[in-house]
Amino acid sequence: MGIDDRAPGRPRSREADAAILDAALELLIERGAVATSIEQVARRAGVTRATVYRRFPDKAQLLIATIEAAYGDPPPTQEIRDVEHLLTGWASILASPRLRRLLRRLYGAIEDFPEIARAYQRMLGQQRDQARRNVFERARDRGQFPPDTDSDVLLDLLTGAGWQHLAIQPDNCTVEDTERFLRAVLHQAGYRPDGYRQQLVPQGQQPARPGDKE
Template sequence: MKIDEDPESHPTPAPGPSLKSPGRPRSREADEAILAAALELLIERGVGWASIEQVARRAGVTRATVYRRFPTLTDLLVSAVEWEYRDVDPGSMDWPDIDSMVTAWAEHLGTPRARRLIRRLYGTVDDLPELLHAYHKAHGSHRGLAVRTTLERARAAGQLPPHSDPEILQHMLSGAALQHLAAHPDTTGAQEVKTYFLAVLEQVGLHTTPVPRRSTAR
């Protein structure tokens, strides 16, 4: 689904030379101001209340400046989500154990801005699925893979039952994260979030220290 401005608010340019000549450099400052403004509006008010006009006003540019870069509001919001997670390094998610994984996840979900943004993105799943897809491509899929890898290591170390399925556990943790975002205030600190995730994992047999495997020798 594509969301755009009222056609009457997007006038057709008069015939003449292109507003942007070949090779003309774009303003990085304007790009970042526009993307930052779009993200702020998405977080504060949700996608249903965002508009090109509001973004332009907050960014301190004209609507024409925004439209030259992003033909529709959907294009702008997708780019804003990608920009938000532009510095994600999958290598930084190579957690050696569950404690470091849960600590990192808790620090992320212990940030009010991150919590509100994730809620907004999942709230667009029916009306603007492109945003959630952009989030998963830029961040969510990397985190999901890293979580499964960490859970596999924990199972091999005896911290999780041998019959446990890392993929199912990863989905369960993702669901627990969404429940936490919906049921707990954004003032919840990282330590409280970590305690919550550890409690969830303990319900499926997590041991904080490796459990020696029984010998099968007779």
């Protein structure tokens, strides 16, 4: 017998919610957005199709809710303390085989379900991206990035590096290797944890460039 939701708001209904979202997440990761159907989700969750449709009018809405549930609520701005915190957090996401597959599926869905990517960005991305931009701007103001650093460009650059990592690195990569990859990208983008202003340059010496060995 399957789970149903004849008593909305009751435990049985919350159980159905969770079963539907779990099933949808599994199917999204296994098969991708195009190959996942409401019918398959209902079958795997052990509920009727009507139970799914009562909650989610179409597949896009279902998949958006699925992604939202998979990520949890986005952290409030102040939760990302600094670039180091951002780096280790990002590395742990990129080193999770399950999230790697989900993120690639999200990218793969852009073509056939642009509304999923848009909704994802609207619901989760904007707040998280703003938190990240704030972190970059505070770091720049502290002298950890060159003064003309553009936080939008930096965010695109690091997000892009994430897509590239998802494309070329094996899914069993370690958190340490992933952090090393992201750190190398941020170093190339001018990040210096100890700040530029701490370099001591004697008079008459060549001006320091960020790449100079100290």
